[in-house]
Amino acid sequence: MNNQLFTKIILLLCLGWQNYAWAERPEYVLTIKNHLFYPAHIIIPANTKVKFIVINKDKTPEQFDSFDLNREKVIFAGKKSTIFVGPLSSGKYHFSGEYHPNTARGVVIVKSEANDVN
Amino acid sequence: MLINTVVLFLHNALPIVIIIVLLLLSLKKAYHKRFLKPWLTTLFISILSTFFLVNYSDDIAQLFQGMALELLFSMVFVGVYLLIILYLYQIVFQMNKQRLNYIAMLIFFLVFTVNASAFFIYFTGFWSQTELQLPLLIGTLLGFGICLSIGILLYFILLFFQFKNQQGWTLLLLFLFSCGQLNQAVNLQLQIDFLPSFEALWDSTFLLNEDSELGYFFTALLGYEATPSILHLGIYLTALGIPLFGYFYLKNNKVVMKDRTIK
Numbered sequence: 001m002n003n004q005l006f007t008k009i010i011l012l013l014c015l016g017w018q019n020y021a022w023a024e025r026p027e028y029v030l031t032i033k034n035h036l037f038y039p040a041h042i043i044i045p046a047n048t049k050v051k052f053i054v055i056n057k058d059k060t061p062e063q064f065d066s067f068d069l070n071r072e073k074v075i076f077a078g079k080k081s082t083i084f085v086g087p088l089s090s091g092k093y094h095f096s097g098e099y100h101p102n103t104a105r106g107v108v109i110v111k112s113e114a115n116d117v118n
Numbered sequence: 119m120l121i122n123t124v125v126l127f128l129h130n131a132l133p134i135v136i137i138i139v140l141l142l143l144s145l146k147k148a149y150h151k152r153f154l155k156p157w158l159t160t161l162f163i164s165i166l167s168t169f170f171l172v173n174y175s176d177d178i179a180q181l182f183q184g185m186a187l188e189l190l191f192s193m194v195f196v197g198v199y200l201l202i203i204l205y206l207y208q209i210v211f212q213m214n215k216q217r218l219n220y221i222a223m224l225i226f227f228l229v230f231t232v233n234a235s236a237f238f239i240y241f242t243g244f245w246s247q248t249e250l251q252l253p254l255l256i257g258t259l260l261g262f263g264i265c266l267s268i269g270i271l272l273y274f275i276l277l278f279f280q281f282k283n284q285q286g287w288t289l290l291l292l293f294l295f296s297c298g299q300l301n302q303a304v305n306l307q308l309q310i311d312f313l314p315s316f317e318a319l320w321d322s323t324f325l326l327n328e329d330s331e332l333g334y335f336f337t338a339l340l341g342y343e344a345t346p347s348i349l350h351l352g353i354y355l356t357a358l359g360i361p362l363f364g365y366f367y368l369k370n371n372k373v374v375m376k377d378r379t380i381k
Binding site: 025049051060061063067070071072073074076077079080081082083084086087089098099100101 | 122126175176179180183184185187188236239240243244247305308309310311315317323327328329343344345
């Protein structure tokens with residue numbers, strides 16, 4: 001009996017976890033081309049977790065890197081990858097391509113409806 | 119490209135240098151000539167697995183909706199944490215030379231493979247461009263020199279403490295290094311939405327910027343986070359607390375293992 005209850009609890013926790021982990025998130029596409037990010041400015045809503053789909057159209061890999069967002073991920077040449085960001089409060093969060101930090105740069109602008117960021 | 123290569127080399131090689139120094143110092147009493155061959159084999163396997171990972175990482179990265187590398191690396195970081203705790207318990211309670219060396223080899227293998235592959239993905243990605251080969255090579259050599267200097271400095275500082283009968287500093291740093299590895303696993307899990315995100319508790323960038331040489335060093339050594347969330351703090355403190363609780367429990371209950379003497 002105890003074993004059955006334990007199994008049920010574990011199953012419920014797993015289902016809840018899966019539901020949380022794969023919940024629908026607003027998606028934003030970010031493209032890397034000629035070592036530049038397109039778009040270089042992304043506006044996302046405040047206090048919401050969002051999904052960035054990063055597509056690398058270059059022939060060399062690039063590393064999406066942001067100390068502001070605490071994210072770091074290699075996007076291989078000609079491949080795409082997913083990065084989850086947030087929930088964030090209003091403000092500007094910089095990111096760059098760590099392999100080309102001088103050219104590949106961008107900003108995530110987090111806006112709340114009440115308080116717009118310029 | 120030259121400066122970028124130096125920075126990336128430092129970023130990825132510092133954890134390897136730190137773990138080598140800490141293992142060298144903590145293994146001093148347990149090392150014996152007969153372990154030379156297994157250690158060389160471990161180094162060879164680590165280099166092989168690094169090249170395997172570099173070659174196939176783009177394919178691996180596409181698995182599990184593009185989350186496979188994060189899942190794999192976060193498992194490795196958790197594994198390193200557990201192995202270091204086991205290693206420390208072996209040192210404190212049960213000094214068995216062979217077991218200590220084998221655990222140390224496993225720790226080295228995991229730390230080397232994960233960090234070296236991250237640098238070589240960058241290195242091999244640009245090696246095909248002839249005009250970038252020289253800056254890549256010089257940058258790597260410069261980075262290697264800086265890392266070697268940091269490693270030697272750390273080694274002699276800790277050796278100085280060991281001469282003063284304070285080996286505890288080495289073990290403490292090894293313990294904190296392991297908790298830092300767990301923090302890296304948390305960051306990877308957050309990146310793929312497997313853990314819930316929270317607001318940062320504070321921002322200590324003005325004190326120590328993570329994106330600086332010193333920041334890289336403390337991130338690699340202690341798992342420094344300039345903007346930790348309650349989740350980072352909670353997991354870090356739990357990672358510190360549970361082994362400490364275990365240590366004091368075993369010590370107070372005198373559950374000291376049978377073979378305390380060095381074999």
